Amino acid sequence: MAEKAPKKRKPMIGLQPEGDVDWSTYRGVLVVVEQRGGRAKPVSWQLLGQASRLAAKLEAPVMALVMGSNVSHLAQEAIYRGADRVYLCDSPELENYRTRPYSRVCLHVIRTYKPEIVLMGATYTGRDLAGAIATHLPTGLTADSTQLEVDDERLLLASRPAFSEKMLATILCKQFKPQMATARAGVFEALPRDESRTGEIIPVPPQIKPEDIAVEVLEFLEATGKVNLEDADVIVAGGRGLGGPAGFRLLEELAAELGGVVGASRAAVDLGWISHDHQVGQTGTTVRPKLYFAIGISGAVQHVVGMQNSTYIVAINKDPQAPIFKIANYGIVGDLFHIVPAITETLRRRKAGVGVSSQGAVSTPQTV
Ligand SMILES: Cc1cc2nc3c(=O)[nH]c(=O)nc-3n(C[C@H](O)[C@H](O)[C@H](O)COP(=O)(O)OP(=O)(O)OC[C@H]3O[C@@H](n4cnc5c(N)ncnc54)[C@H](O)[C@@H]3O)c2cc1C
Numbered sequence: 472m473a474e475k476a477p478k479k480r481k482p483m484i485g486l487q488p489e490g491d492v493d494w495s496t497y498r499g500v501l502v503v504v505e506q507r508g509g510r511a512k513p514v515s516w517q518l519l520g521q522a523s524r525l526a527a528k529l530e531a532p533v534m535a536l537v538m539g540s541n542v543s544h545l546a547q548e549a550i551y552r553g554a555d556r557v558y559l560c561d562s563p564e565l566e567n568y569r570t571r572p573y574s575r576v577c578l579h580v581i582r583t584y585k586p587e588i589v590l591m592g593a594t595y596t597g598r599d600l601a602g603a604i605a606t607h608l609p610t611g612l613t614a615d616s617t618q619l620e621v622d623d624e625r626l627l628l629a630s631r632p633a634f635s636e637k638m639l640a641t642i643l644c645k646q647f648k649p650q651m652a653t654a655r656a657g658v659f660e661a662l663p664r665d666e667s668r669t670g671e672i673i674p675v676p677p678q679i680k681p682e683d684i685a686v687e688v689l690e691f692l693e694a695t696g697k698v699n700l701e702d703a704d705v706i707v708a709g710g711r712g713l714g715g716p717a718g719f720r721l722l723e724e725l726a727a728e729l730g731g732v733v734g735a736s737r738a739a740v741d742l743g744w745i746s747h748d749h750q751v752g753q754t755g756t757t758v759r760p761k762l763y764f765a766i767g768i769s770g771a772v773q774h775v776v777g778m779q780n781s782t783y784i785v786a787i788n789k790d791p792q793a794p795i796f797k798i799a800n801y802g803i804v805g806d807l808f809h810i811v812p813a814i815t816e817t818l819r820r821r822k823a824g825v826g827v828s829s830q831g832a833v834s835t836p837q838t839v
Contacts, residue, residue, distance in 0.1 A: 487508040494587075495563050497648040499556075499775060501586035502524045503577060504549055505596055507568075511545055513701055514592035514656035516552045517759075521659040522590055523553040532556055534586055536675075538576050540566035543672075550670035553662045557670060558584065562677040563655070568596050574603040579678040581608065586649050588627050590619070593653040601653045611644030612651040617658050617776075627652065632753070632776065636796040656701050657759035657780060698732050698748050700756045705731025705763075708751055708778070711738040712767020712788065712807055719745055721811045722766060728818040734758065734778075736768045752777035767807050770795025787811065 500522040504515040519535060526533045535554035537545045539561065546559040560576045577600065581589060589604075591597035591613045605612035613629035618639070620628045626643050627650040633640040645649040700706060707726040709719055722733050734756075735749040751758055753773040763781035768774060770786070770793055778784070781797055786799035787807050796802045803810055 483520040492648075494648045497585045497587040497713070498529075499532045499534045499584070499586040500588040500590065501536060501584075501649070502549075502554070503579070503589065503591045503600065504535050504537045504545060504595070505592050505594060506537070506539050506542055506545055509539065509542055509545070511548065512592055512594060512656070513651070513656070513661070514594065514597075515549075516661040516747055517656065517659040518590045518592060518654060519549065519553040520661040521619055521654070522588075523662060525588065525619065525627075528621050529587070529625060530817070531587065532560065534584065536577065536580050538565050539694055540564075546672045550668050550672075551664050551666055553823070555670045556584075557672045558675045560675040562679070564679050566675055567688040568600075569684075569686045569688065570599055570603050571598055571685060572679045574607065575678045575680070575683055576675065577604050578607055580675055581649060587625065588621075589649045589651045591651075591653045593655050596652050601651060603723070605651050608647070608649070610647035610649060610651055611642075612653070613642040613644075614653050616652045616654045619652060619654060619659070626650070629753050636642055655757045657757035657777075660759075660780075694748075698734075700732060700734055700749070700751065700758050703728045703732045703758070704761045706734040706751070706758055706760045706778075707731050707766065707779070708734030708736065708749075708768060709739060709745075709766045710736035710768035710774075711742070712769075713739060713744065714767075716744040718767070718807075721808070721815070722764075724816045725764070725818075728815055729762070731760070731762070734763075736771075736774050765795050765799070765810060768795055769793050770798065 502518045502522045505512040522533050532554055532555040535549035535557045536711045537549060537557055537559050540563050542561055546557040549557045554563055556735045558580045564572055591601050601612055613631060616629040616631045620629035622628055622662050628641050629641050629652040630641040726733050733749055734751045735745045737750055737752055739745055740747050740750045753776050757777045759780045761782045763778050763784045765786045775798060784799045785801045786795040787803045787810050788795060791804045
């Protein structure tokens with residue numbers, strides 16, 4: 472398919488780079504890999520998966536940018552996860568995230584290697600970095616995207632929920648390159664890790680000037696007791712149906728049996744039954760576990776947007792009309808105070824090698 476050359480358009484604002492810019496020299500989809508202490512955030516690999524899909528349509532390379540201190544293993548990992556070319560900036564000055572040194576490296580890579588699309592996770596770091604870069608280039612940035620596609624004119628269609636999820640706004644950046652977007656964790660699917668993939672690793676010198684070191688990180692304190700919903704394979708989430716904080720003990724027991732973590736609806740968080748870092752949904756965390764239990768959760772749209780991409784959803788609710796059943800793979804209609812302990816007990820017995828009846832310990836509920 473012949474590529475359409477992007478049309479030259481008059482700049483709308485005075486931030487246009489000097490002279491006539493030939494945007495057609497911009498090629499490739501770049502993912503900025505986020506890491507802390509040498510461990511990549513899962514959203515980085517999810518975005519490399521989506522970048523690979525977009526790049527296939529654009530017939531363009533998949534690029535990754537890895538920045539940090541002692542992070543060369545992540546450059547190789549990025550190749551296994553879909554990157555064709557990895558720009559690696561490994562420097563002690565990049566040990567902790569700081570806006571200016573990190574954006575300096577990003578700006579250098581973008582200006583030198585000219586990707587047409589740049590993607591980052593919509594994490595605290597990603598949001599900070601993306602905004603800083605976009606204003607410098609200058610170009611357009613869509614924050615917190617949940618859909619990323621490209622059209623026949625090579626334009627990125629970055630869609631994000633707006634007005635409390637009541638509408639989906641698709642935002643285009645027609646006049647500038649690269650087209651930038653941050654995207655929510657848990658929305659896109661990572662490619663299977665493939666150790667047979669090959670790619671090129673291009674070292675990038677740190678572009679850091681003394682004036683960029685305006686912020687000194689004295690100490691990094693990991694939030695203790697914070698729940699890591701994003702990385703969890705199993706999430707056992709509860710809502711208002713739990714009736715109070717004590718209900719969450721039942722969920723903790725089930726989660727412990729399954730090696731999972733406890734999630735919550737906003738209603739449960741607002742009632743003070745559990746802390747906000749457990750909240751799943753639009754104003755909480757977007758998750759993508761292999762198994763998601765929605766227990767005493769009605770399935771309001773603001774909750775569902777945060778967990779609908781789970782591989783398997785099990786809903787337990789006494790109301791057969793609850794909307795959560797529309798997206799559940801398995802549904803149990805009944806009282807959670809009977810069902811949850813019964814499932815936990817069944818799992819315990821299985822682990823202990825004690826036989827259970829063919830119906831297991833859960834005998835009363837009706838499956839929908
Ligand atoms: C701007 C905005 C942002 C929001 N962001 C979020 C968000 O990030 N996350 C989120 O979750 N919500 C969010 N909400 C709130 C959302 O609209 C819902 O109010 C909330 O998700 C409802 O929580 P729930 O399902 O726990 O409670 P309810 O809707 O009250 O549902 C409780 C369910 O428990 C069932 N139940 C009761 N007793 C039992 C029992 N004994 N056994 C079994 N089932 C039982 C009931 O049948 C019911 O279906 C947001 C709302 C707005 C306006």
